[in-house]
Amino acid sequence: MEINLIIFGKLIDITGSAAMTIKNVADTAQLNEQLHSRYPALSSYPYVIAVEQEIVHANTPLKNKDTVALLPPYAGG
Amino acid sequence: MQEKKPKNIFVQGAIAASFIADSIQKHKSQTGIGGHSIFLGQVRADIMGEKKVASIEYTAYEEMALEIMHIIREAIFAKYPLTCLHVHHSLGNIAAGEICLFVFASSAHRKAAMDACGETVERLKAELPIWGKELFEDETYKWKENI
Numbered sequence: 429m430e431i432n433l434i435i436f437g438k439l440i441d442i443t444g445s446a447a448m449t450i451k452n453v454a455d456t457a458q459l460n461e462q463l464h465s466r467y468p469a470l471s472s473y474p475y476v477i478a479v480e481q482e483i484v485h486a487n488t489p490l491k492n493k494d495t496v497a498l499l500p501p502y503a504g505g
Numbered sequence: 506m507q508e509k510k511p512k513n514i515f516v517q518g519a520i521a522a523s524f525i526a527d528s529i530q531k532h533k534s535q536t537g538i539g540g541h542s543i544f545l546g547q548v549r550a551d552i553m554g555e556k557k558v559a560s561i562e563y564t565a566y567e568e569m570a571l572e573i574m575h576i577i578r579e580a581i582f583a584k585y586p587l588t589c590l591h592v593h594h595s596l597g598n599i600a601a602g603e604i605c606l607f608v609f610a611s612s613a614h615r616k617a618a619m620d621a622c623g624e625t626v627e628r629l630k631a632e633l634p635i636w637g638k639e640l641f642e643d644e645t646y647k648w649k650e651n652i
Binding site: 434436437438441478481497499500501502503504505 | 572632635650
């Protein structure tokens with residue numbers, strides 16, 4: 429079980445990479461937990477998670493090969 | 506209702522004044538239009554401390570942004586009697602003074618065009634996954650925050 433994680437904006441400065449594969453995460457809570465232990469600075473920066481382009485706020489189950497995005501506050505226009 | 510593929514709003518680089526002029530010209534044959542409302546976003550050379558913004562580098566989660574823009578467009582068309590609505594947003598590095606956003610709403614009467622244009626600008630700034638990196642003249646940067 430693995431998911432494709434894509435990262436945008438300022439969060440790339442924290443992770444050092446705009447895309448990565450994450451293994452062994454069953455839901456978005458486990459994903460956050462794994463990310464926060466790997467990148468402690470992420471826990472103090474606001475972002476929302478999109479699973480297959482849908483923003484999710486509650487803990488959401490993840491499927492193999494899902495594309496999950498970390499979206500910091502938007503700044504278009 | 507048939508599913509329409511979302512229109513691409515993204516353009517690489519700045520939006521040229523000639524592109525905007527052509528866009529206006531193209532509406533000449535649509536004689537039911539009585540009013541256009543246009544919003545142009547321009548890259549501002551913000552000053553922060555001793556530093557001045559030289560350009561903004563825009564990136565987006567493009568597929569998601571286009572899906573959301575499609576939903577916004579449908580909502581705006583449902584709310585206002587519009588003839589057409591065009592949105593163009595830059596990606597990549599845009600120098601201060603260049604145009605990075607072009608929203609163009611047309612209707613039989615001015616009020617619908619003006620209200621639809623304003624609401625579209627507000628919604629896309631709040632809802633589209635787009636980010637801007639403000640690059641200073643000394644090559645340092647700061648991530649842009651919308652206020």
